[in-house]
């Protein structure tokens with residue numbers, strides 16, 4: 493049996509094994525024209541545990557024409573979806589004034605339901621522009 497490679501996250505799945513959507517990122521594999529990558533980078537997702545502690549997850553950030561996706565990068569576990577935000581739920585993108593420790597890489601995505609997603613990525617100004625152009 494052959495393998496189907498996801499056109500978004502490159503996850504390889506045995507053909508016929510799945511439901512027609514990528515087991516890793518959830519994109520529709522039956523219509524590879526529908527969702528396309530606009531921008532991609534390696535980066536870190538910062539999840540606040542409380543006011544004092546947070547955990548950083550290394551992974552891959554994808555902006556598609558439909559979603560903002562972050563996938564955990566792990567050689568042992570393979571790729572794993574950390575979050576997938578539909579474009580139409582993104583309210584705004586914030587570039588906070590940076591502290592020395594963040595090296596000017598911090599970007600915060602706010603969604604309509606009041607959640608926020610903090611990331612450290614290179615070229616955050618380009619990302620802000622790219623996300624805003626997709627959501628507008």
Ligand SMILES: [Zn+2]
Pocket residue numbers: 498499500501502503514515516517518519
């Ligand atoms: Zn995928």
